[in-house]
Amino acid sequence: MSAASDDRAVKTGSIKAGPVKAASATIDPNRRSFWLKTLHRWHWISAAVSLVALLLFSVTGITLNHAAQIESEPVVVNVKETLPASLLRSLKREHAADAPLPGAVNDWLADALDVRTDGRKGEWSEADVYVSLPRPGGDAWLSIDRESGAIEYERTDRGWIAWLNDLHKGRNTGAAWRWFIDLFAVACLLFASTGLWLLQLHARQRGKTWPLVAAGLAVPLLLIILFMH
Incomplete structure (x- = not known):
């Protein structure tokens, strides 16, 4: 059969291009369109949810990597006060070694010194009770003499960059922020996997x-292989 007759046979349908048709049948355009729409939807949703936090964590990744080059002068505030005698009696009672301060003492400290110690464990000794108050971007502590009621409170502030860096690390940020970091990580995983x-x-x-x-x-x-030792 000549080439011309072959062409006429294909046009009239007497010879079917079986292999070509079989190859094209393996691609389901409807299925591909469904997955494209679904993946694009989840990709932009996860991107929108994690955008602001992703920018924050990207910037703080740079500041953490260059922490030694970013100088900051810590600001230290020291306050001395005396606990009222009516409240001091509650500190002279027996307490567990890690018990928190009594509620009335917590309330007075919040009103008089703007210091909140609710739920913080104390370190009780015969002489005094010490409460550590770490926070993002700084540190603080409180000590109360159990005999005289003398209070010493010290707060250290290392600046807003240190505060952002601690948010990145989840350092002294509380359970709510740590849960947020976990959910943000899940959103980033969804963003990356749908992108892939x-x-x-x-x-x-x-x-x-x-x-x-x-x-x-x-x-x-x-x-990692060549330069990290």
Whole structure:
């Protein structure tokens, strides 16, 4: 059969291009469209939810990496006061070694010194009770003499960069912030995993996709192997 007759046969349908049709049938455009829409939706939702926190953690990653070059002068505030005799009697009673301060003492400290010790464990000795009050970006402590009622309170503030760095690390931030960090990490994982899936779906049209992904893995791996000791 000549080439011309072959062409006429294909046009009239007497010869079917079986292999080509079988190859095209393996791609389900409806299924691909569904996954593209779904992944794009979750990708932008996770990006929107984590955007602000992602910017914060990116900036504080830089400040933490250059903490030695970023100088800050700590501001120390020292306050001395005397606990009223009516409240001092509650400190002279027996207490567990790590018991918190009595509620009435907590209330007085909050009103008189703007110091909040609710729920903080104390370190009780025969002479005094000491309460550690660490916080993001600084530190603080309180000591009360159990005989005289003399109070000494000291607060150290290391600046807003130190405060942001402690938010990054979750240092002395409380349970609510630590839960937020965990949820933010889940949003970032969702953002990255949907992005990777989208890369896989678009890889055929973008030949540089997997070389770039491999470079993103190889560069930090080589830095660890060659320069980290």
